[in-house]
Amino acid sequence: GPATALVVAAGSGVRLGAVRAGSPVPKALVEVGGRPLVAHAVAGLLDAGVTDVVVAVPAEHRDAFAAVLPAEVALVPGGATRTGSVRNALARCADGAGPVLVHDAARPFTPAAVVARVLAALAAGARAVVPVLPVVDTTVEVDGDRVVAEVARAALRRVQTPQGFDRATLVAAYAAVTDQQVFTDDASVVRALGVPVHTVPGDELAAKITVPHDLVLAERHAVAR
Ligand code: C5P
Numbered sequence: 714g715p716a717t718a719l720v721v722a723a724g725s726g727v728r729l730g731a732v733r734a735g736s737p738v739p740k741a742l743v744e745v746g747g748r749p750l751v752a753h754a755v756a757g758l759l760d761a762g763v764t765d766v767v768v769a770v771p772a773e774h775r776d777a778f779a780a781v782l783p784a785e786v787a788l789v790p791g792g793a794t795r796t797g798s799v800r801n802a803l804a805r806c807a808d809g810a811g812p813v814l815v816h817d818a819a820r821p822f823t824p825a826a827v828v829a830r831v832l833a834a835l836a837a838g839a840r841a842v843v844p845v846l847p848v849v850d851t852t853v854e855v856d857g858d859r860v861v862a863e864v865a866r867a868a869l870r871r872v873q874t875p876q877g878f879d880r881a882t883l884v885a886a887y888a889a890v891t892d893q894q895v896f897t898d899d900a901s902v903v904r905a906l907g908v909p910v911h912t913v914p915g916d917e918l919a920a921k922i923t924v925p926h927d928l929v930l931a932e933r934h935a936v937a938r
Contacts, residue, residue, distance in 0.1 A: 715811035716832060717765040718758045718875065719802035722751045722778065722818035723791020725771070728923050739771050741818035742778070743928065746935025750922060752781045753821030758875070759783070761828035763814065767805045769798035797892040799899060807884050815883075815899045816875035822934055823875065823919040830913040831877040840879040841903045844915030845870035873915040876900050882908055 726740025741751035755766055765787075770778040772790040779788060789805050791798040799815055806813070812835045814828070827844050834842040848869040854862040876899050878886075886903040896902050900910045922931055 715764045715809070716762065716814065717767065717806050717809050717811065717880075718755075718763040718814040718816055719799060719806070720751065720754055720758070720766060720768045720816050720818050721791070721795055721798045721802070722754075723769045723771050723798045724795070724819070729925060729928065739774050740922070741770070742774065742781070743922075745821055745922075745928065745931045746938070748935075749781045750821045751778065751818040754816060754818045754823070755782055755786060757821070757823050757825065758814070758816060758828065761825040762832075763828070764811070765806065765809060767802040768818070769802045792892060794892050795898075796890070796894070796896050796902065799902075800887050800892065803884060803887055807880075809880065811880065812877055813880050813883050814875040814877050817921055819922045820874055820919050821922065821931060823873075824916050827873070827913075827916050827919050828875055831875055834911055834913050835877045835879065839877075839911040840882045840908050841900055841910040842877040843898070843900045843910055843912055844873045844875070844919065845912045846873065846915045846917065847871075870912065871915070872898055872900065873919045873921070874898070878903060882906075 722741035724740050729740050731738040731743045742749045767787045769789050769791040787805055789801045792801055831842045848866050852864045852866050853860045886906045889906055890902055904910050922928055
């Protein structure tokens with residue numbers, strides 16, 4: 714059936730630090746394997762069977778995004794926060810049909826199998842689904858530079874995207890929060906409404922490109938594919 718994907722691509726990429734001709738390059742336009750991150754991410758979703766894609770882009774770079782994306786993809790201006798960017802993309806498709814996936818443009822090599830697991834959990838009745846991986850490092854809480862507590866690693870998970878939602882649930886959740894509240898993903902917006910969030914296995918290949926080292930790994934993967 715139909716499924717919509719919202720791809721958030723409006724981040725500045727300050728931590729990645731890409732520069733072209735003296736100007737900062739938005740992270741989603743940084744190329745891996747000769748193709749921008751956002752183009753990889755959108756192609757992956759379409760290959761996995763998503764039928765409609767809306768991408769939130771930095772307003773001042775709209776033409777550059779349109780030039781590297783398929784014509785059927787809708788572009789909306791991003792917000793000041795990730796939450797604002799999702800809100801703008803959701804407004805464009807609130808009256809559509811089928812589930813909604815929300816995906817980071819910065820996860821270019823997300824396997825189709827991860828998308829399929831998220832969609833399958835939604836089809837089985839979950840209203841919210843996130844792909845997760847275990848935490849491999851010892852993880853602690855600090856106060857300044859001092860460790861104040863160890864956190865029980867076995868119960869922790871790293872949360873990836875695409876995250877999947879029943880469409881009405883996601884629309885209602887975004888109507889109930891403001892962009893000033895701090896949310897780093899969409900499942901936390903939905904959980905703020907009391908909706909249970911289910912997990913499915915994620916994949917290391919769905920890792921988010923954030924710092925320059927991530928780009929080195931992604932480039933190696935692009936070459937090896
Ligand atoms: O900052 P972070 O790495 O968590 O961003 C995750 C995703 O959210 C990225 O794909 C980024 O482009 C997007 N984003 C956005 N609008 C913002 C901030 C981040 O679309 N204002």
